[in-house]
Amino acid sequence: xxxxxxxxxxxxxSRFLLGTGKFGNKEIMRQAIVDSGAQLVTVAVRRIDxxxxxxxxxxxxxxxxxxxxxxxxxxxxxxxxRIANIAREAGYGNWIKIEVIADTKYLLPDNEETLKATEMLxxxxxxxxxxxxxxxxxxxxxxxxxxxxxxxxxxLIGSGEGLKMEMMIKILVEEITEVPIIVDAGIGKPSDAALxxxxxxxxxxxxxxxxxxxxxxxxxxxxxxxxxAGRMGFLATGQKKEKPTASASSPLDGWLGx
Amino acid sequence: MEVTINGTKHQLSASLNISxxxxxxxxxxxxxxxxxxxxxxxxxxxxxxxIKDDDVIELVSLVGGG
Numbered sequence: 235x236x237x238x239x240x241x242x243x244x245x246x247x248s249r250f251l252l253g254t255g256k257f258g259n260k261e262i263m264r265q266a267i268v269d270s271g272a273q274l275v276t277v278a279v280r281r282i283d284x285x286x287x288x289x290x291x292x293x294x295x296x297x298x299x300x301x302x303x304x305x306x307x308x309x310x311x312x313x314x315x316r317i318a319n320i321a322r323e324a325g326y327g328n329w330i331k332i333e334v335i336a337d338t339k340y341l342l343p344d345n346e347e348t349l350k351a352t353e354m355l356x357x358x359x360x361x362x363x364x365x366x367x368x369x370x371x372x373x374x375x376x377x378x379x380x381x382x383x384x385x386x387x388x389x390l391i392g393s394g395e396g397l398k399m400e401m402m403i404k405i406l407v408e409e410i411t412e413v414p415i416i417v418d419a420g421i422g423k424p425s426d427a428a429l430x431x432x433x434x435x436x437x438x439x440x441x442x443x444x445x446x447x448x449x450x451x452x453x454x455x456x457x458x459x460x461x462x463a464g465r466m467g468f469l470a471t472g473q474k475k476e477k478p479t480a481s482a483s484s485p486l487d488g489w490l491g492x
Numbered sequence: 493m494e495v496t497i498n499g500t501k502h503q504l505s506a507s508l509n510i511s512x513x514x515x516x517x518x519x520x521x522x523x524x525x526x527x528x529x530x531x532x533x534x535x536x537x538x539x540x541x542x543i544k545d546d547d548v549i550e551l552v553s554l555v556g557g558g
Contacts, residue, residue: 254556320552439558
């Protein structure tokens, strides 16, 4: 059954995205990418540090895998745009995961600056995937601004806490139908990824959980299968899901203008 | 002359092009992205672009990230 993920007009048969940070060594990372089947992997841009490994990460990314350069390190829209331009001008393509983070304790995305960066980069022809709080109105604003997908956090980056934001992500799944919803951050176990897909997310991105596992390639494969299983479950149940609804506690009429 | 490279001030004795600057710093060029005063200088122009006094140079590359 053909069930491709389509982002910015590109088709992907895999619905699992893998981050490349924190791997013990690049060869293990390469094997994990291969075993994950990921067709889209994230990378970051940093100053050259001669104290650290000077191996070129690109030599360890399998052919045919698309780079999604993140703007981590950016504290505002201007810095995110600068990183995106560096990546594009250096020849690393125009796929950008916007990550604008102003605090180092919770690593939460700054929605306001993320929206500004999305507007600027989408207008400049980038394929823009912003990392966000799963907030409905904000996600709608990003779609209007030209985002090619939205990437709501499951829980805090690197926490492995799973899908703490499940209810809010369900609302996005229900309401944001124009672009894919890719659950990012906090995915600690394959079952978290399966759950995200079961509730109707279009794809899942994991990094830390895989990178720090005793056997990253094995866990990468497990994530890929969990994503596939969750997707099949979602499709097989007729996309039936518990739809979140609110019930007003204050009267809904009799207010100004009504 | 004085230039800033990745946030640190450096004294350079003679005017250098980017290729010789990278050799001087023992940085292999393959995966380096060079930005001078917030403008990318592509590899094709490394021989012909000379560092000037007060230049702010960023030498960056892709690394693992989520």
